[in-house]
Amino acid sequence: MGLDLAALMGILGLTGAFAIVGAVLAAWMAWRIVEKAGLPGWTGLGAVLLTLAVVSSIVPLVLLWVFAFMRWPRDEPAGAAPGYGGAAPAGGPARPAPTRALAPPAAALADRRGWKLVGGLPGGSVALAIDGSATAYVLTGAPAAEPTELSVPDPSVGRPHARLLIAAGRLGLEDLGTAGGTFIDGARLSPEHGPRDISAARAIRLGTVELTLSRA
Amino acid sequence: MTYVVAWILGLGTLALLVLAIAHLVVALFLIIPTWRICTRAGFSGALSLFHLVPVIGWMIVMAVLAFSDWPNGEASPARR
Numbered sequence: 001m002g003l004d005l006a007a008l009m010g011i012l013g014l015t016g017a018f019a020i021v022g023a024v025l026a027a028w029m030a031w032r033i034v035e036k037a038g039l040p041g042w043t044g045l046g047a048v049l050l051t052l053a054v055v056s057s058i059v060p061l062v063l064l065w066v067f068a069f070m071r072w073p074r075d076e077p078a079g080a081a082p083g084y085g086g087a088a089p090a091g092g093p094a095r096p097a098p099t100r101a102l103a104p105p106a107a108a109l110a111d112r113r114g115w116k117l118v119g120g121l122p123g124g125s126v127a128l129a130i131d132g133s134a135t136a137y138v139l140t141g142a143p144a145a146e147p148t149e150l151s152v153p154d155p156s157v158g159r160p161h162a163r164l165l166i167a168a169g170r171l172g173l174e175d176l177g178t179a180g181g182t183f184i185d186g187a188r189l190s191p192e193h194g195p196r197d198i199s200a201a202r203a204i205r206l207g208t209v210e211l212t213l214s215r216a
Numbered sequence: 217m218t219y220v221v222a223w224i225l226g227l228g229t230l231a232l233l234v235l236a237i238a239h240l241v242v243a244l245f246l247i248i249p250t251w252r253i254c255t256r257a258g259f260s261g262a263l264s265l266f267h268l269v270p271v272i273g274w275m276i277v278m279a280v281l282a283f284s285d286w287p288n289g290e291a292s293p294a295r296r
């Protein structure tokens with residue numbers, strides 16, 4: 001009988017030791033997890049202590065659900081006031097949600113690179129650099145007479161043929177009403193269309209000359 | 217005698233079955249929120265299936281969440 005009692009006490013002691021170690025570990029890990037979510041660490045510790053105080057209730061379950069579906073300060077925009085106060089896993093009514101859960105994207109840096117138009121001609125090739133030093137360029141079939149004229153020496157290209165416009169890192173194209181026509185990725189650009197943004201276009205056709213648009 | 221043994225075996229099987237089902241139900245109530253926590257942290261939601269492991273399953277999930285870097289980012293120390 002004495003042996004049985006000792007064995008029983010041993011098992012109880014083992015269970016108790018396991019429970020204590022588990023509780024300490026749980027408190028430590030809960031502290032770290034809620035901190036990663038942006039809540040103060042003591043809320044995690046408090047949740048575990050509360051769980052221990054009301055053993056075998058649904059309290060830990062409720063806290064887990066609240067924590068899983070609540071708004072985490074981590075997801076708030078950086079400028080928001082960190083007024084999370086007591087809205088921890090320990091409950092409390094959720095405060096009004098912010099307008100967005102994720103921080104707004106950083107403003108995109110303007111792409112300062114220039115553009116280039118490359119294509120083949122019956123008697124050679126043509127490569128035009130659009131560096132953005134001017135706000136408008138004229139595409140012409142005649143030899144370039146000015147810095148803002150870009151020559152595409154081909155009989156099907158008008159003199160002038162089209163106008164390139166540069167504004168705020170974007171490239172525009174305007175047809176000047178020629179017989180050969182201007183095409184953006186295969187679609188006809190008419191003079192009445194006015195300038196079209198071709199920043200995302202790949203292929204420009206002037207008359208019969210195919211040009212590939214890319215960033216310089 | 218045979219009846220008694222069969223009775224005991226049957227009872228035991230029933231008890232095990234009930235225990236297993238109860239365990240699954242409790243695990244399900246743990247897995248659903250944990251799945252969401254894991255995905256919000258950037259881990260696979262399947263990590264929460266460790267709750268199916270009896271006794272130490274919850275410890276494994278918590279340890280992974282507590283001691284690894286969250287792929288989806290953690291709150292900066294200044295905001296804690």
